Structure formats: structure tokens, C-alpha cells
Amino acid sequence: MQTHFTIDCVIYSFNEGKLQLLLTERSVYPYKDWWALPGFFTQKDEEMEDAVKRILYEHTGLKDIFMEQLGAFAGVKRHPEGRILTVAFSTIVKYEDVKSKIKPMTSYMRQAKWFPIDQLPDLAFDHARIVQESLQKLKHTINYSTAVYELLPEKFTLTQLQQVYEAIIGKTLDKRNFRKKIANAGFLKELPEVQKGVSYRAARLYKFDKRKFQKQLGMM
Amino acid sequence: MQTHFTIDCVIYSFNEGKLQLLLTERSVYPYKDWWALPGFFTQKDEEMEDAVKRILYEHTGLKDIFMEQLGAFAGVKRHPEGRILTVAFSTIVKYEDVKSKIKPMTSYMRQAKWFPIDQLPDLAFDHARIVQESLQKLKHTINYSTAVYELLPEKFTLTQLQQVYEAIIGKTLDKRNFRKKIANAGFLKELPEVQKGVSYRAARLYKFDKRKFQKQLGMM
DNA sequence: ATATAGTGTGTATTTCTTACACTATTAAAT
DNA sequence: ATTTAATAGTGTAAGAAATACACACTATAT
Numbered sequence: 001m002q003t004h005f006t007i008d009c010v011i012y013s014f015n016e017g018k019l020q021l022l023l024t025e026r027s028v029y030p031y032k033d034w035w036a037l038p039g040f041f042t043q044k045d046e047e048m049e050d051a052v053k054r055i056l057y058e059h060t061g062l063k064d065i066f067m068e069q070l071g072a073f074a075g076v077k078r079h080p081e082g083r084i085l086t087v088a089f090s091t092i093v094k095y096e097d098v099k100s101k102i103k104p105m106t107s108y109m110r111q112a113k114w115f116p117i118d119q120l121p122d123l124a125f126d127h128a129r130i131v132q133e134s135l136q137k138l139k140h141t142i143n144y145s146t147a148v149y150e151l152l153p154e155k156f157t158l159t160q161l162q163q164v165y166e167a168i169i170g171k172t173l174d175k176r177n178f179r180k181k182i183a184n185a186g187f188l189k190e191l192p193e194v195q196k197g198v199s200y201r202a203a204r205l206y207k208f209d210k211r212k213f214q215k216q217l218g219m220m
Numbered sequence: 221m222q223t224h225f226t227i228d229c230v231i232y233s234f235n236e237g238k239l240q241l242l243l244t245e246r247s248v249y250p251y252k253d254w255w256a257l258p259g260f261f262t263q264k265d266e267e268m269e270d271a272v273k274r275i276l277y278e279h280t281g282l283k284d285i286f287m288e289q290l291g292a293f294a295g296v297k298r299h300p301e302g303r304i305l306t307v308a309f310s311t312i313v314k315y316e317d318v319k320s321k322i323k324p325m326t327s328y329m330r331q332a333k334w335f336p337i338d339q340l341p342d343l344a345f346d347h348a349r350i351v352q353e354s355l356q357k358l359k360h361t362i363n364y365s366t367a368v369y370e371l372l373p374e375k376f377t378l379t380q381l382q383q384v385y386e387a388i389i390g391k392t393l394d395k396r397n398f399r400k401k402i403a404n405a406g407f408l409k410e411l412p413e414v415q416k417g418v419s420y421r422a423a424r425l426y427k428f429d430k431r432k433f434q435k436q437l438g439m440m
Numbered sequence: 441a442t443a444t445a446g447t448g449t450g451t452a453t454t455t456c457t458t459a460c461a462c463t464a465t466t467a468a469a470t
Numbered sequence: 471a472t473t474t475a476a477t478a479g480t481g482t483a484a485g486a487a488a489t490a491c492a493c494a495c496t497a498t499a500t
Contacts, residue, residue, distance in 0.1 A: 001261045003225040005305060041221045045303055048294035072292040072307045074268035083265055085225060085305070087292045159446075176449070177489065184487090200445045201496040379478075396480070397458065404456095420476040421465035 003074070003083045007048070007055050008039030008127065010070065010090035010134040013098065014151035018116040019167040020095070021131065022102070023123070024059065024109040030080060031124035037131070038112065039086065052089050059112060060093065061101030067091040070134050078125055088130045090138070092150040117167075142168050149208040157195060157203035158182065187212035223294070223303045227268070227275050228259030228347065230290065230310035230354040233318065234371035238336040239387040240315070241351065242322070243343070244279065244329040250300060251344035257351070258332065259306065272309050279332060280313065281321030287311040290354050298345055308350045310358070312370040337387075362388050369428040377415055377423035378402065407432035 011022040023035040038059035042051040052067050067089035074085040095114075102112045115121065123131065142148060148164045162178050182188060189209045194202040231242040243255040258279035262271040272287050287309035294305040315334075322332045335341065343351065362368060368384045382398050402408060409429045414422040 001224060001264060002222045003262070003305075004221060005223040005225075042223070044221060045296050047296050047303075048292070048305070069291050071289050072268070072305075074307075076265050076267050083267075085268070085292075085307075087294075087305075157447085174490075175447090176491080179448080181488085198446080199498045201447050201498085203447060377478085394459075395478090396460085399479080400481095401457095415478095418477080419467045421467095421478050423478055 003085045004079070004081060005042045006039055006084055006086040007042060007051050008037040008073075008086045008088045008130060009052070009056055009059065009067065010037060010088060010131060011056070011060065012090070012092045012117075012138070012151070013095040013114060014164055014167060015095040015114065016116075017163055017167065018118070019151075019164075020114040021117055021120065022060065022098075022112060023115055023121070024112045026108065026124060027110040028108045034124040035113075035115075035121045036109075036124035037088070037127045038109075040108070048087060056089075056091070058106060059103065060098050061103065062093060062098060065091050065093065070130065070137065073126055073130060075126065086125075086130075088134065090134045092147050094150065094153060096153060139169055146208070146210065146213060152208075155191060155193070155205040155207050157205060159203060161206075185216070187216060223305045224299070224301060225262045226259055226304060226306040227262060227271050228257040228293075228306045228308045228350060229272070229276055229279065229287065230257060230308060230351060231276075231280065232310070232312045232337075232358070232371070233315040233334060234384055234387060235315040235334065236336075237383055237387065238338070239371075239384075240334040241337055241340065242280065242332060243335055243341070244332045246328065246344060247330040248328045254344040255335075255341045256329075256344035257308070257347045258329075260328070268307060276309075276311070278326060279323065280318050281323065282313060282318060285311050285313065290350065290357065293346055293350060295346065306345075306350075308354065310354050312367050314370065314373065316373065359389055366428070366430065366433060372428075375411060375413070375425040375427050377425060379423060381426075405436070407436060 009022075013020045013022065022038060024038050026032055026034050026036050038055065040055050040058070042048065043054075046054075053063070056065060056067060057063055068091065070088040070090050072085055072087050074083060076083045078084050117135070120128075120131070122128070138147065142165065148161065148168070151164050152160055158179055159175075161182065162173060162175065165178070166172055187209045188206045191205045191207060193205045195205060196202065229242075233240045233242065242258060244258050246252055246254050246256050258275065260275050260278070262268065263274075266274075273283070276285060276287060277283055288311065290308040290310050292305055292307050294303060296303045298304050337355070340348075340351070342348070358367065362385065368381065368388070371384050372380055378399055379395075381402065382393060382395065385398070386392055407429045408426045411425045411427060413425045415425060416422065
């Protein structure tokens, strides 16, 4: 009637034109030396939401990030200690925000590292399945959430935005149609500035207008 | 690090033109005499999927029904015994299939009863929230799942099908547009038979062609 | 000056969505 | 036999949204 209870985090980011996933290298039994999703046991009488915050913080140094629940994954045979139930959560973080904060080591993991989503190593436990389900969900919700904007810096170009979409859905999109759709949605704010330091025509910068987005969501 | 682990079931059906939810009346502390989702503790080292099957069977007499996971709901304060984590599952059953099988009583519940979704009593624990999330998900997935067809008898009329849609999304639909869309989708099989025993023009009967549905899903 | 690499834009076509009203069929009542 | 009540069944036009598609512009490096 009782079970071990862990949290696993699916943490996405975007860098070098690719969707990236944060993994940790385990330094303890079981699955010692395997890569796994950042995750750990909850503490006695700890609220699930608090556990998620704590574990996220311990792995990324990030606070106050909303994590969405993906679901529960349980298995009697997953772990020698008996049944373990893990609740997986996912979030998306800006690459620049975390890259300096990732802790290189804790007592149970040797290192944390970003992997492009299409070059993942074999994963411990049933984590490959968790990642797969999470990705599927991300593809579905991409258009109704602020997810993509979490992946970009505050000011971004339309090409960058398009790259994020393409990285997530795994298809290329027509530039003109993409821009038309974005313009139509109407929750980007065009900035007076342009890109700097590029050796070609500098692109206009935009930022995401959360208020307009919320308003439009209400209409649907 | 350990927690109590329960399963709760959101079981829908369709009767008298309304979406119905199966609830049980608790006969034990806590929330004695309250209505609650059918649910119970998992057993030691029982796989989650097995627990779901068992609990569904104990409450409805149904076997071999696929239940979809809604998510985990945890709370330290939910129960005097400390933290309880419940994983909610939902399913949809044909009303005729279960109405005779519902067990009237177990050691911890006095009775089970169907309630129209818009006339639910106050619910125990955080079950109102679970139902709310479940409903929201059902509305979203209605078009991409076989859910509605689970609510209907094998042979059904287009009007019945439309009523199910309307009951779930909570809006009325235009008859012609609805039929156009259904025809377009193309996974209904028109039967040579018509309705019987009605005192007005008998409607054509259809049945759901699972194979065609699967094929089309693959394309998206 | 020119090569490079990415930015930025318009239009025609098709597909999907929505709004809307009458005739056909059947059983029951008269 | 006729009427009534109840539901089944059907098409079209207008507007909105999605798609397919090609070329000129500009900042920089050499």
C-alpha cells in the first residue's frame, strides 16, 4: 500500500539550432554510469510540488520555474528496492539562463549535460519511454502554450523562432507562411532594434507579449 | 521517501442524453458519507496497471477495459494518515454494459451511482479537481480518440452520435455541418438496417470502423 | 566590387468552417 | 383515410484559413 516515490524531470532547452535535453550521469547503483533524467526521491511528507522545485533547483540552479506534469510511471521491477513510482514533470528553460548554473556533481550523479534530442544515449530505467511521451506531448501543445518562447532569449528574430518550431515538430516550415501565421497570431512585439554582430543583413528583433497571448487564449 | 499510493477512476458513460459519471458513497472515515470517485489503495508490490484493473473490476464488474492515465495528484494534507498520492485514470464505458454489473456495496462504500456530469454532488478529497481536469482533457481529445464510440452501442444513429459530442463539449452543433464532418472523416460504416420501434421516421444505423480510424490517425 | 548568407515580402489556389430551411418518413391519433 | 407529431435527411454560398511558390534586399568580409 506504500511505495517509493520519486520525481523525474524532463528539462528542455534550445541551443545550436537543436532541441536539447538535460541528462545526468549516475554515480550510484542501480544503473551506475548510465545517463538518466534528473530525478530523485521525494522526502518524507514533502508536497509533490515542493519536491519538484527542490529537485529542479538541485540539478539546474533554477528557481520559480513552472513544471508541467507528464504523468506517473510505476513499476515493481524497476528497482531492486521494490516498487517505485515516479512522477515525471517537464519544463523548458532558456539555455543561457542555466548553462552556468548546472551543478557539475551531487552525491548521486557525476555530471549533468545537455544532449541534442536526436542524439540521446541509452537511458536508465524507463526514462527513454518518459522522454518519448514527453516529446509527443510537446509536439501537440506547442501551438497552445508559451513553450517555444521559453526556449528563446527575450529578444529574438523570426528565424530563430521558426528554428525552435522546426526543432520541436521535426519538420521544416515555409518561411513566408510561418511569418504570416505569427503575424496573424499577433502576440509578438516588434522592437526598433535589429540583430548585431552578424556578417549579413541584420534581422529585426521581436519579443513575446505575454498579455496579448493570454487574452487570445481566452477567446478559444 | 515512501508514500501511500491509491488509484482513482474517472468512469464516464452516456445515458438519457447526458454524460454520466460513476461515483461511490463512502461508508468509512475520512469523508464518511461523501460521494467520491471509485478508488482504493494499491496492494504491496502490485503493478499500477494491475491495481487499476482490479479497482475498476471491483467497482464496475468490468474487465479488459483500457484506462488512460490522467495524472498524479498528491497531498500531504489530504488524509490524516499523511501524504497520499493518487494516480487518476479515466475510461468510458457503455451504459448498458455496466448498469447490471455495478456492485451495490463493498466494505468501504455503501453504493455506486451514476450522476449526470452537470449535477454532481460535492466530492470527497480533491476529487472535484480531478474530475475537472479529466473533463477538460476529454473535451480536447474527443476528436482524436475513439472515446465517443465507447459511449454508444455498436449500432447507432447519427443523431445519437451528435448527442454524445454535444454532451461532452457542452454545446449544440449544427446537424448538417456535423454530418458533413462525420461523412468526411469516413470511418463510419453505413448499415443496411434502420432503427426500430420508434414512432417517427426511422434513422439509418451506423457502426464505427476501427480499422479505418487507425489508418487515418497515422496520416496526421 | 563582389561574393555570401540570411532577411523580408505578395498572390493565387485550395481547403475548411460556418450559417442557414425545407422535404421525407413513420406511427399514432382522429 | 386523413391528419398530426416527431424526427430524419439533405446542399449551397460566403468567408476564413492554410498552402504553395520565387525573387529582391542588405549588411558584412574579403
